[in-house]
Amino acid sequence: MRTLEGVVRPYAWGSRTAIASLRGRPVPSPHPEAELWFGAHPAGPAVCLRPDGEHDTDLLSAIDAAPVDMLGRRTIETFDGRLPFLMKVLAADEPLSLQAHPSLAQAREGFDRENAAGVPIDAPDRNYRDPWHKPELIVATTEFDALAGFRNPAITVELLRELQVSELDPYLGMLAGQPDSEGLRALFTTWLTLPDASIATLIPAVLAGAVSRLGSGNSSRFGAELRTVLELGEVYPRDPGVLASLLLNRIRLEPGEGLYLPAGNLHAYLRGIGIEIMANSDNVLRGGLTPKHIDVPELLRVLDFTPADVAEITAPIRTVGAERVYLTPAPEFRLSRVELDGTGLRYASSVCFDMPGPQILAVLHGSIDVRPMGGEATTIPAGRAIWIGDAEPDVVVHAGSSRAVFFRALVPAGPRG
Template identity: 45%
Template sequence: MFLPIDNVPRDYAWGSTSAIAELRGLEPSGAPEAELWLGAHPGSPARILAPEAAGGARDLAEWITAAPGDAGLAGPRLPFLLKLLAAAEPLSLQAHPSLEQAAAGFARENAEGVPVDASHRNYKDAFHKPELVVALSETYSALCGFRAVQETRGLLAAIDDGSGPLAQLASSLGGGEEPDAEVLRRTVRDLLSGRIDGVVPALVGAADAALSDGTIDEDAAVVLGTISSLSDAYPGDPGVAVAFLLNRVTLRRGEALYLPAGNIHAYLEGLGVELMASSDNVLRGGLTPKHVDVDELLAVLDFEPLPVPLLWPEQVGPGVETFRPDVPDFELLRVDAALAASTPIVLPGPAIAVATGGSARLRAESGFDLATGAAVYIVPTGEPLHVEGDGEVFIATTHLDR
């Protein structure tokens, strides 16, 4: 069964004014269009374009709640949320809890009587929110996870004059005797709690001076340039200094990041397809005017340094590859319709497909034509899905019910 869906982009201030509209073949409104949600999350459930095929339901949340079996689900919840995301400015530094942390935090704040819509509430639901993003723009930049402390010490030494706040930052980073995770926990606490006074302007001043001198290598220049630009957007925000501790990555089109529970990250600029577990639990760590709960963030963060968390696809067959993370909530298939006609796609659960270029025809027991920017909810019928045409299609699905 194919059920066409659509939605109105979310107008967060960091969003691009043109990228999502251009992908969908629409005239830009001139306002920011940050995210197009394609799912059943109550914050912005996708509109059903053929309600008569869904028992009169107007959106996916209404339909799935009323008739989960008809939607191909064992219960009244779609476990994933697919998005088109277009960042023209940095998002907040953030991390997401594990399933156990989310359940405990949600129950705790309920018991404390914190309203679900309170601005200082951390847990809006009892679910985790791992996520992956695949770049659609030629480049897509992000901060993601902590780099090795030794690398950060080296970068700081290259710009530090040995006095003032940067000397305090160097002291917090230690001399190499402690495990990196302990060092990073202490340093993030010190930065977000204001224990190193004046560190952001000192760090930005040193970064700008080093960039002007031209004495640092290309990779260091990218990191320091990011720190300078973040300070322009969020002057004095301690998240600028936290960003100095993180991996800085630029994806090329088609490359993906996977961000599990506890990974601190911020998307900086670019257009991508984002897929996540359906949740609204966000612990922020700066670069935002919103609530930052330092203690809860420290409890959630994974402080073990990691390489850039790239997620490489597995080849399903000609023209079809899948990004499969380590959670059953979701996986993402990328289909090159010009090559994929002979490749059967066996969906493990209900799915949502969106065309990100060209056009395609989806076939199972029936057929459905998908134009660029259009989306469709798919209820598996037992027949393999085939995709034909000349377009690029992303298909989100789930193993959770299985």
């Protein structure tokens, strides 16, 4: 077992309080802190700590030094010797980019294509930095707002009509005349490829329509969508991603709820704190709401325009003892939430884990004591995690405080964990 200190990623959309508070650091932090990585991704492997709290090595190096003991033969053979998942705490105070991730076949083809073209791996205009796909699951720990998946086109037609913006009429007609995935593809493609002069006219008209509708005093089923387009338009006044946001499901997750985003799902996280787990990849195709590289043709190649209801992308939950397991089809990861009661008065104060393969337990509240069978306990406070390798004995996890909450990530035994 190894105590892990996560690596902070200081992106501009991050929070100055959430991750610093979780780690027991001064608040506010000097810079926005967007993500806290617990994994073995080459761009930011977690740090392994010695018992005295000093840095030892990083998790990637530790795995490379003893891959069979750390990962197990099944994981090595299935995932080419890599830890197949990356676990993060994500803290968004501002919207992330509008983005999607490729399928495994698309990622391999794109990676090979860019290699053959001589595009450097670290080039800012590179789309595929590895040959892996990136399905992901986000579980809210606070209220969490997101855009995810194309909304039913018939409902989107209602939203566009409610704006009563004459400049939208040609585009409204495109979707009303073909309210299906092909209509969505045509409208989305048209908006993302509009000339700057058209964007400079259309977006202000849409924002004015949203202001008028919200200020009318009449209730609207699209209040959240209209407020979101106004917020995005204020930050990105000439970005066609503002228009694209009108086509997506506007979702609010309550704490404990999760979204599973497979390949091709267009999404943008807006605000909130959550635990994110994904396949261990860095492949992102962006469509807007960002100053970073945008490749519209490549994004269109990977997008799935099939409309999806919110229920279809909400991760179902199965309770297994003290665990709330989030069910997904991803073979790279399984995520569960565990809450322990140190007083023993309300629910379990300990849990035993005996599943083989690599595991990471990340503590979000309180502390836990992790004891291998026949060994000494290791205390893990909030903001840190513990690595349990395949060769480790079974462990018992006790609450180290009156209330302890942690998330458990592992490689599932089957297609749905």
